[in-house]
Amino acid sequence: MSPVSRGFRRRRLPDAEPGRVPPGQYVTGDFPVLSAGPTPRTALQNWTFSITGGGEPRSWTWEQFRALPAEPVTADIHCVTRWSKLDTRWEGVSIDTLLDQVEHHAGFALAHSDGGYTTNLPLQDVTGGRAWVAFGYDGEPLEPEHGGPARLLVPHLYFWKSAKWVRSLELLDADEPGFWETYGYHMYGDPWLEQRYAGD
Amino acid sequence: MAGTALRGRLTWQIAMVDTVTDETARVRTIVLDVPQWPGHRAGQHLDVRLTAEDGYRAERSYSIASAPGEPVAITVERLDDGEVSPYLTQELRAGDELELRGPIGGYFVWEPEDDGPLMLVAGGSGIVPLRAMLRHRQRSGSAIPARLLYSSRTLPDVIYQSELSRYADGVEVTCTLTRQQPPGWTGRAGRVDAKLLSEVCWPAAVSPLAYVCGPTSFVEAAAAGLVGLGYPPHRVKTERFGATGGR
Numbered sequence: 001m002s003p004v005s006r007g008f009r010r011r012r013l014p015d016a017e018p019g020r021v022p023p024g025q026y027v028t029g030d031f032p033v034l035s036a037g038p039t040p041r042t043a044l045q046n047w048t049f050s051i052t053g054g055g056e057p058r059s060w061t062w063e064q065f066r067a068l069p070a071e072p073v074t075a076d077i078h079c080v081t082r083w084s085k086l087d088t089r090w091e092g093v094s095i096d097t098l099l100d101q102v103e104h105h106a107g108f109a110l111a112h113s114d115g116g117y118t119t120n121l122p123l124q125d126v127t128g129g130r131a132w133v134a135f136g137y138d139g140e141p142l143e144p145e146h147g148g149p150a151r152l153l154v155p156h157l158y159f160w161k162s163a164k165w166v167r168s169l170e171l172l173d174a175d176e177p178g179f180w181e182t183y184g185y186h187m188y189g190d191p192w193l194e195q196r197y198a199g200d
Numbered sequence: 201m202a203g204t205a206l207r208g209r210l211t212w213q214i215a216m217v218d219t220v221t222d223e224t225a226r227v228r229t230i231v232l233d234v235p236q237w238p239g240h241r242a243g244q245h246l247d248v249r250l251t252a253e254d255g256y257r258a259e260r261s262y263s264i265a266s267a268p269g270e271p272v273a274i275t276v277e278r279l280d281d282g283e284v285s286p287y288l289t290q291e292l293r294a295g296d297e298l299e300l301r302g303p304i305g306g307y308f309v310w311e312p313e314d315d316g317p318l319m320l321v322a323g324g325s326g327i328v329p330l331r332a333m334l335r336h337r338q339r340s341g342s343a344i345p346a347r348l349l350y351s352s353r354t355l356p357d358v359i360y361q362s363e364l365s366r367y368a369d370g371v372e373v374t375c376t377l378t379r380q381q382p383p384g385w386t387g388r389a390g391r392v393d394a395k396l397l398s399e400v401c402w403p404a405a406v407s408p409l410a411y412v413c414g415p416t417s418f419v420e421a422a423a424a425g426l427v428g429l430g431y432p433p434h435r436v437k438t439e440r441f442g443a444t445g446g447r
Contacts (some may be wrong), residue, residue: 002251003214003297010256011283024259026283033416033440036307038423038433081261115433145420183306184210197304199209 016086020076022191025084031146032083036179039144040114040165047149049133053171054104062149066135068093073132075155077162078191091136092153095126095169098133106171110178111152114165119178120187121154121161123171130156133166158189158196210301212249217296218271223359227325228289229265229275234300237272240264242336243309243329243411243439246274246302250284260284263328263413263439264303267335272300275359277325308411308439312342316409316435317402320348321392321422323414327359329439330413334371345370349400351392351418353379374400392418397425404430413439 016027050059060068073090110120125131134153135142142148147164154161160180181187186195194200215232222228240246242264249259266273278289292298310318310333318337320330327350337346352358354377364373376388376396388396402408410431412422419440426436 002212002249002257002299004253005250005287005291005296005298006253007291008250008258008284008287009252009254010258011286024257026258033420035438035440037438038427038436039420040433082259145416179307184304197210 020086021084022078023194025078025082025191028083028085030083031085031088032079032081033145034079034081034160035164036117037115041144042114042149042165042167044149048167049098049150050168051098051102051171052168053106054102056103058098058102060098065093065133065150068097070135071132073134073153073155075153077155077159080158080160080185080189080191080196084191088155089138090132090134090153092132092134092150094129095131095133096129098169099127102171104171106173108172108175110170110172110176111163111166112168112170113163114167117163117165117179119152119161119163120176120181121157122175122188125157126152126154126169130154156190158186158191160185161189210304212299212301214297215272215300217292217294217298219294220292223275223361224357226278226289226357227275227359228278229273230288230292231266231271231273232298232300234272238303240268240272240303241306241309241311242267242332244303244305245329246272246300246304248274248284248288249299249301250287251299258284261304264332265328267332267339269339270335275325275328275331308413308437310336310409310411312337312340312344314344314409316344316407318344318346319402319408319410319426319431320346320350321397321401321410321412321414321426322348322350323392323418323422324352324357325359326412326414326418326439326441328413330411331360331363333411334367337371338367343370345372347372347374347400347402349374349376349392349397351376351378351414353377355380355382355385392422392425394425394428397422398429401426401429408435410436411439412436414441416440 044062047062078084132153135150152163215234218231262274265275276288
């Protein structure tokens with residue numbers, strides 16, 4: 001039984017229509033930044049995106065990557081620190097498009113980013129039109145502090161899964177914890193189930 | 201990046217407020233009696249959950265302000281458009297109960313065994329987890345030399361003012377005031393920029409370990425500045441909070 005805090009009350013109007021925002025989240029108009037280290041800045045001529053762990057490793061330069069078919073994505077995003085942002089507008093390359101060029105039988109993926117960040121995802125969560133490598137935000141190139149030149153976008157999971165500065169996907173047979181997952185955050189991270197920490 | 205994984209479930213438990221202490225006009229430290237606290241490391245945070253009479257609930261994360269081994273304390277800055285921080289800083293009294301769970305996080309932590317001089321850079325209430333590190337250093341008898349560069353708007357906004365002025369024995373505290381400096385101010389003036397960092401921070405050659413905490417724009421500038429001074433990015437650990445004050 002939770003103790004009632006006298007004098008504590010809802011101060012905000014409901015943020016959105018019922019069912020739009022996962023439990024425990026509040027809506028923000030800002031775009032807060034959370035990351036564990038300095039913002040890496042990789043020049044586009046040195047940037048590549050790779051998929052490893054499948055049959056033949058596949059790699060794209062920035063030019064090759066940007067020549068792939070891209071699509072606009074409008075999605076609500078949910079950070080484990082409890083802010084949600086509605087109707088964010090992105091542009092990116094579907095992970096399906098990238099994986100189409102790789103032979104594999106993997107069940108999981110570990111995303112690797114500049115700066116050493118990693119995060120793990122079941123492959124079925126990054127396929128089927130549910131995940132992108134995003135390079136545009138709100139009609140502009142994605143800013144470095146928000147993960148530019150390119151970040152993972154997996155809006156149906158907590159946003160730490162949408163790895164900033166992503167540079168490769170490692171295909172794996174078994175699930176392996178990434179950076180925050182090693183520090184006690186949930187292996188899957190479904191915001192609708194409030195899977196914030198291990199055991200939630 | 202080997203971490204200390206949190207094992208098992210983080211369960212909610214009821215804590216009782218032991219004391220509340222105003223640090224500044226907008227900032228209050230709340231010391232909590234947490235019967236089942238498993239212990240924490242300097243730099244970790246916890247989640248607080250409040251329940252209103254009508255059943256409405258809100259949760260927020262707060263950095264732990266106390267050192268490992270001390271009673272659990274959080275230091276909360278009131279955000280005028282916030283929901284939880286006005287309650288915690290204005291309504292909450294000693295003897296009240298609230299729910300919490302933790303500790304959470306294992307990357308932005310410091311242990312006396314970590315090598316290299318300690319470089320702490322704080323903006324505003326970003327001082328809170330760094331204060332836990334300084335207290336931990338003191339209590340553990342560590343001889344690791346430490347420097348703190350702490351940016352506040354004005355002198356009355358400086359959190360833990362008297363405590364920070366008492367540190368000696370290998371701790372150098374430098375405060376900078378960005379908006380207004382009182383007459384006779386002997387600290388620094390202006391924002392943390394490349395020049396101030398280069399004058400105050402350990403040179404990269406001594407392999408310092410840096411922790412930067414504050415608002416996003418502050419952390420972006422300070423962390424980039426340290427990398428510019430030659431700090432390897434993996435030796436600069438950051439914690440940011442957005443303008444909306446998730447913290």
